[in-house]
Amino acid sequence: MSKIYQVTGIGLNEKNLQLQETIFHNANGYIGVRGTLEEGVPADFDTMRGMYINGFYDIAPMKQAEKLCNLVEDKESMLNVADTQTIEVSFDGQKFSMADDADCRYVRTLDMEKGITRREVDWSNKEGKQLHFNITRMASFEERSLFTIDYCFQSIDFSGTVEIHSRHLGLVRNYFNPNDPRLAGESHNHLKKEDIHICESGACLVSSTIESHLKVASAVANIVTVNQKRQPSEVVTYDETAHAMDVSYRFDIRPGDEVRIIKYSIFTDSIREEDCRNVADEKLSKVVGQGIASYYKKQQEYLKEFWNNSSMEIVGDGDLNESLCFNMYQLLQSAGYDGYSSIAAKGLSGEGYEGHYFWDTEMFMVPYFAMTNPAIARKLLEYRYKTLGKAKENAALLGHKKGALYPWRTITGRECSGYYPSGTAQYHIDGDIAYAVILYYKTSGDWEFIKEMGLKILLETNRLWLDVGNYYKDRFVINCVTGPDEYTCIVNNNYYTNASAKYSMQWCLKFIQRLAEEKDAYQQFVKENDLTEEEIQAMKEAEEKMYLPYDETLGINPQDDSFLQKPIWDLEHTPQEEFPLLLHYHPLHLYRYQVCKQADTVLAHYLFPDYQDKETEENSFRYYEKITTHDSSLSTCVFSIMASRLGLKDKAYYYFGDSAKMDLLNTHKNSKDGIHAANMGGSYMAIVNGFARVQAEEDKLFLAPALPENWQGYHFRIRYHGSLLEVSVNKETCSIEQLEGTAITVELYGKEYVLEAANQKVEVPYQEN
Secondary structure (H helix, E strand, O other): OOOEEEEEEEOOOHHHHHHHHHHOOEEOOOEEEOOOOOOOOOOOOOOOOOEEEEEEEEEEEOOOOOOOOOOOOEEEEEEEOOEOOOEEEEEOOEEOOHHHOOOOEEEEEEEOOOOEEEEEEEEEOOOOOEEEEEEEEEEOOOOOOEEEEEEEEEEOOOOEEEEEEEEEEOOOOOOOOOOOOOOOOOOOOOEEEEEEEEOOOOEEEEEEEOOOOOEEEEEEEEEEEEOOEEOOOOEEEEEOOOOEEEEEEEEEEOOOOEEEEEEEEEEEEOOOOOOHHHHHHHHHHHHHHHOHHHHHHHHHHHHHHHHHHHOEEEEOOHHHHHHHHHHHHHHHHHOOOOOOOOOOOOOOOOOHHHHOEOOHHHHHHHHHHHHHOHHHHHHHHHHHHHOHHHHHHHHHHOOOOOOOOOOOOEOOOOOOOOOHHHOOOOOHHHHHHHHHHHHHHHHHOOHHHHHHHHHHHHHHHHHHHHHHOEEEOOEEEOOOEOOOOOOOOOEOOOHHHHHHHHHHHHHHHHHHHHHOOOHHHHHHHHHHHOOOHHHHHHHHHHHHOEOOOOEOOOOEOOOOOOHHHOOEOOOOOOOHHHOOHHHOOOHHHHHOOEOEOOOOHHHHHHHOHHHOOHHHHHHHHHHHHOOEOOOOOOOHHHHHHHHHHOOOHHHHHHHHHHHHOOOOOOOOOOHHHOOOHHHHHHHHHHHHHHHOOOEEOOOOEEEOOOOOOOOOEEEEEEEEOOEEEEEEEEOOEEEEEEEEOOOEEEEEOOEEEEEOOOOEEEEEEOOOO
């Protein structure tokens, strides 16, 4: 299956410019670089030029109309750090720009096996002389602080003088749009200059953030050759106002000459490195010494291993395969890997949602990594463990005597949501993180993680449930919260929230019981966390008496206590231009109707199948399907999964197609601001957990694969308890093969099998279900 995505075009088109900046961005979980043009664009073009570090932030005031008690007073934003992308090339005084040649032909390529993007341009100057450009970019997985631009051009019939200006700009600003709540609403100057110096291999700029007092160092080296012969720089200048370094070259070329500019950029920050300045210098010397060819090779080797673990293919649908490859690769590019960071809603591809981490990570992306790369899943959960202290502080700010409440949107663990009804009130974030901890344990069997980190997360979040909930008519109820559906806020007994709390309590009690078998470890845990028998009993009672709303007349689980009392929104006659509704209607107007932004109760039914029967699930699915707008990118993947589990294959396929192609087709019309990372994880889940009905439990892996009518088959690889497995489905057979690992138990179409060693395979006839 090809892992190359390409677009071709003629001339520079502003209409699709920002979308291509997203699609062709480079990232490696630490740094992210928008796919902007090295030469820049005309001043009247709208572009989002950005380079980012995962988790690197500054603080700005949060404007609140009324200063009520303990509302969020400031927010964190991921910063646009030093811009090292600029390379300007002039030919006899005319700058290369795609805007100056309306007939220039270009090809943009994302190569997901080599881990690079490439832009090829055939360009003519005003005299009609032709040149061919081949520009390759890479964010290295081997050296995460490294970004490279390999800028090559060849003269076809041009003779004359070439001038090259390579810029390293230290003071930059973030993109903003005051008319879109999904972007920063105003511009702030977040960086100030600290230092500039020449190092062994190039130049290094150091800047610091104004409010968070963090430092970022960027070290750059330029290697320029003509026909493989190195050229010395002509001029090096420093612009103090812009905190920028310019390196210039000037020489003559003739037809057939090949010019190559290799620009190495190293980024380090004070969150991860105490002396980020010297570390940047040292790393720059190292990468220049090893050379770009070495890093190209290591990039390809890294991705070979990645695709070996993540292999997935649909037989008979090339377009969907292209989308799935793209989605999985973007998840890899986006994922924090060091415990200091997580996955922002837009990954590292743009500035939508200001680089904040949401529940998206735990519910839609951790499942992907748990099944393909458990080490990354563990690190993502480690980030939540490291911010547990701030979650406890957040709970105290909201008046809770015990427990931890994770923030709805954050970078460092502090709440950054400015609108609490659809932000802070989403207490289900605690249940979401607990769910991810449990899922990781089920798929990996990593009991040490539970002992070291996971159980502490579950204990503190369940202490929060005990504090926020209360008993009414002998039922444990949770009032004044918001579920996943942001068109329905501040409600009592949101089904999803209550179900996630119940599930979290069940597993917390189960883990405590298992830990009690290790006497010393249990006593230490009890002492360190002040755990009492009264708390354990309170948790048991709350779990057993948790109220899960049910309507006997409709045979569904109501989204909350008052949801069914409201009139139903007329979606059929709502003009298409009024979607998403959040941009066209006052929140209170939305809150007074039965209308859902996204899957809410339907998501709960997928995650917690033991809490209701199949008839209730199907009744609920059909009910909520009619009133869900899917204005959230997290919705169609969930509807696809539940449709699969209910045997509604046509609906499952329809929703899956919408999910899989969301960014490549720009179906939500905002991919220019960055990818929809959570949906990408959801599209993977729609195959593995939806069509294949994979369910990982503590001691067994369950599968009951189904096949959409218009597919010939599909296959994918997953990891379970250390084993690498390949699942293959076609119209005649279904098989599961253990490629590596030790003995595991699987249940396929209701029959149990034991795969005892590598290369053992179970194959059975395909069953319609």
